Every structure is written in C-alpha cells, then in structure tokens.
Amino acid sequence: MTIAQAVQVVAEALAEAGIAEARREAEVLVAAALRVERAYLIAHAEQTLATEQLQRVRGWARRRAAREPLPYITHRVWFYGLELCVGRGALIPRPETELLVERFLSWARQQTFKEAPILIDAGTGTGAIAIACLTRAPQWLGVGIDRSHAALRIAAHNRRQLGLEPRLLLMQGDWLRGIRPHSAHAILANPPYVLPDEWDSLAPEIRRYEPREALLVPAEDPLQPYRTIALAALQVLCPPGLLAVETSPRLALTLAEALQRWGYPNPHLEQDYSGHLRVVWATIP
Ligand SMILES: C[S@@+](CC[C@H](N)C(=O)[O-])C[C@H]1O[C@@H](n2cnc3c(N)ncnc32)[C@H](O)[C@@H]1O
Structure with a gap:
C-alpha cells in the first residue's frame, strides 16, 4: 500500500x-x-x-x-509552539490554556526583580504551562506540582526534552500545601472544573480516555480547588504576585466574585478564542 x-x-x-x-x-x-x-x-x-x-x-x-485521542496514540501534542510528549496519565494540553501563558508573560514583562523570580504551576499535568512560560521568560525559575505520579513522569520527560532540568523543579503535592510563605512571584493553575452534569455531554475521547481526576469537580463545591489554591497563594506569593487560573464559562463570574471575598481586590476576566470567559487573574495587594 x-x-x-x-x-x-x-x-x-x-x-x-x-x-x-x-x-x-x-x-x-x-x-x-x-x-x-x-x-x-x-x-x-x-x-x-x-x-x-x-x-x-x-x-x-x-x-x-x-475514539482514543490522537495525542495519546502518537504521544505528541503542540502547546504554545512547543512539541510536548503526552500519555494516558496526563490531561492533553488544550489551546485555550495558552491564554494563561499569555497572561503570565504580559504581566511578567512589566515586573522587575532583584533575583530570579519563581512561578508555580499548580496541577502541572504534562508541565505544559510551566514549560511554555519558562521557555519564553528566561530569567524565571519554575515549580510544577501535581498529585499524580503518572503526570509527573510525563512532565519530567518534557522538562528533559526542552532542556529545562536546571530551571524547573517538579514535585508531588496537594496544590500549594507545604510551600514556603513568600517564596513565589506567580502562581498559575488549570485545575479540574468540569461539573458532573456536564460529563455526559463531553466527547467520548475525553470521557473514556482522559484522567477523570484531572477534570471533574464535586457538584456541591465546584470552587473547592480554586479556594484551596487562592487562599494558600495569599501566603505563598510575594507582593505584587500574580494568581492566574483557567476556568469554565459557567464558573468564571462566581469565581471572580469569590476571589474578591478571599482577599484579591481586583480580579480580571478574560475570554478565550471562542469568546467564552476562560481566565480569571488577580494580583495580591
Ligand atoms: C485540568 S488538569 C491540567 C493539567 C495541565 N496543567 C494543563 O493545563 O494541561 C488538572 C491537573 O491538576 C492535577 N490535580 C488535581 N487535583 C490536585 C491536587 N489536589 N493537587 C495537585 N494537583 C492536582 C491533576 O492531576 C491534573 O494534572
């Protein structure tokens, strides 16, 4: 043939x-x-x-x-102009997540630091967010945290492929638990945000193959990952630190309001390429 x-x-x-x-x-x-x-x-x-x-x-x-997703078959996915490895243990990075990288880079360009600044990618998966940010912001160091060993193995492979071993620390953990106060300058996260009532409407590629625990949040408390990250970030960030998170259009406004209650005075909302509210970000006072 x-x-x-x-x-x-x-x-x-x-x-x-x-x-x-x-x-x-x-x-x-x-x-x-x-x-x-x-x-x-x-x-x-x-x-x-x-x-x-x-x-x-x-x-x-x-x-x-x-209906197995093509990136799980080829083990290749493009994210922010970088070719990354992906496998069944980690969520396939999505184009809309590139907005978080854009937000970080435009904020970082306006800052000056005396020493190498540190970003944390909480729930790093393949390491896509941290790796894309570090590739474009060469003075920064990064920490990628995930609770999944399988995801961290894939992130470590990507880190090695892109020559970022000296600049990106990967660790297993529960969001920001145990991270030293005032030790980071930016925290980025794309936590799970699919509600259980949305599950059946997802494509079979997602439902059957992507890790559930990377996607689903409990119906009774969908903001739980955001609350855990945002409250901890108040301690972990050095002012004027950046917190930027990806979310769903359904949760975006509620999340922005909640961030104000949790101590972030001026949250901003951004739309994705399809016009859906997708990123919420704020700096700490
Ligand atoms: C939606 S995926 C995002 C992966 C990657 N950051 C991306 O954007 O492609 C959420 C990630 O958070 C991780 N995660 C879920 N709960 C966690 C927790 N309590 N602590 C740390 N990571 C967690 C999952 O294992 C998964 O890798």
Missing part, C-alpha cells in the same frame, strides 16, 4: 467512526506512524509502506476509530 492509499483508507475509517476532521487526522496519524512530517506525505505519496509501518498505521487507526 502507498502512503496516499494509506491516508485515504485511514481517513475513510475515521470518517465512519464519526471523527469530524478525518482527513487531517489521517494525515497526522500516518505521518506520526512513519515518523515523518506531514509535508513528507505529499512529496512521497507513491512510496510503499514497509510491513512494520503498515501494521503500525492499522493499529493506530483502529485505536483512533475507537
């Missing part, structure tokens, strides 16, 4: 499985299975696949047709 035929067969199988961008995904899948860039597929459309390549393409196509 040639590359062009393989792309066509995979695209048909994915379309049959109800995958919206079947052709694009087929190209990404075949390119990753052949360990080449997508452009290679066009330039070498008539190349015949080796038996081993064909087996990999078939196996991966079956997994994708069963």
Whole structure:
C-alpha cells in the first residue's frame, strides 16, 4: 500500500467512526506512524509502506476509530509552539490554556526583580504551562506540582526534552500545601472544573480516555480547588504576585466574585478564542 492509499483508507475509517476532521487526522496519524512530517506525505505519496509501518498505521487507526485521542496514540501534542510528549496519565494540553501563558508573560514583562523570580504551576499535568512560560521568560525559575505520579513522569520527560532540568523543579503535592510563605512571584493553575452534569455531554475521547481526576469537580463545591489554591497563594506569593487560573464559562463570574471575598481586590476576566470567559487573574495587594 502507498502512503496516499494509506491516508485515504485511514481517513475513510475515521470518517465512519464519526471523527469530524478525518482527513487531517489521517494525515497526522500516518505521518506520526512513519515518523515523518506531514509535508513528507505529499512529496512521497507513491512510496510503499514497509510491513512494520503498515501494521503500525492499522493499529493506530483502529485505536483512533475507537475514539482514543490522537495525542495519546502518537504521544505528541503542540502547546504554545512547543512539541510536548503526552500519555494516558496526563490531561492533553488544550489551546485555550495558552491564554494563561499569555497572561503570565504580559504581566511578567512589566515586573522587575532583584533575583530570579519563581512561578508555580499548580496541577502541572504534562508541565505544559510551566514549560511554555519558562521557555519564553528566561530569567524565571519554575515549580510544577501535581498529585499524580503518572503526570509527573510525563512532565519530567518534557522538562528533559526542552532542556529545562536546571530551571524547573517538579514535585508531588496537594496544590500549594507545604510551600514556603513568600517564596513565589506567580502562581498559575488549570485545575479540574468540569461539573458532573456536564460529563455526559463531553466527547467520548475525553470521557473514556482522559484522567477523570484531572477534570471533574464535586457538584456541591465546584470552587473547592480554586479556594484551596487562592487562599494558600495569599501566603505563598510575594507582593505584587500574580494568581492566574483557567476556568469554565459557567464558573468564571462566581469565581471572580469569590476571589474578591478571599482577599484579591481586583480580579480580571478574560475570554478565550471562542469568546467564552476562560481566565480569571488577580494580583495580591
Ligand atoms: C485540568 S488538569 C491540567 C493539567 C495541565 N496543567 C494543563 O493545563 O494541561 C488538572 C491537573 O491538576 C492535577 N490535580 C488535581 N487535583 C490536585 C491536587 N489536589 N493537587 C495537585 N494537583 C492536582 C491533576 O492531576 C491534573 O494534572
């Protein structure tokens, strides 16, 4: 079978499985299975696949047709212009989370520090937020915290791949518990924020494959992760420290009001690329 035929067969199988961008995904899948860039597929459309390549393409196509997310199959995901590794133990970084990175970078550009400033990425997952921030803010150091060992293993791999071992500390922990007072200058977090009544409407890729504990919050107290992080951050941050969190459009306004009650005088809300309220941020007085 040639590359062009393989792309066509995979695209048909994915379309049959109800995958919206079947052709694009087929190209990404075949390119990753052949360990080449997508452009290679066009330039070498008539190349015949080796038996081993064909087996990999078939196996991966079956997994994708069963709605396993493509990044879990290829172990590759792009975030803020960086190629990261991802696997079943960690949430797949989303484009809207890049807003947190943008918020951090535009705030950080306006600050001056006598010593290397420190950011904390609470609930770091693949390390995406911390890694993107540190890559663009070379004077900063970072700490990525997660309670999941599996996620931390993936974050450590990404840290090594991007040469950030000297600048990014990864640790297992429960949000900011045990972090020294006045030890950080920015705290960023994308905690779980999916409500149980939203679960059934999520795509099968998310429901069946992504870690539940990275996504779901209890219906009776959906702000619980934010409250824990925000109250601890009041102690951990050095003024005028930044707290920036991602949230859902459903929780954003309630969260901004709550932040005021918890001691943040002037919370700001930001929309994502689809116009949904997505980021809430504030600096401590
Ligand atoms: C929505 S995911 C975000 C992952 C990553 N920051 C990103 O944006 O792609 C939430 C992360 O918080 C972690 N987490 C959940 N509860 C936690 C807790 N109590 N302490 C530390 N991390 C926690 C999960 O393991 C998961 O990696």
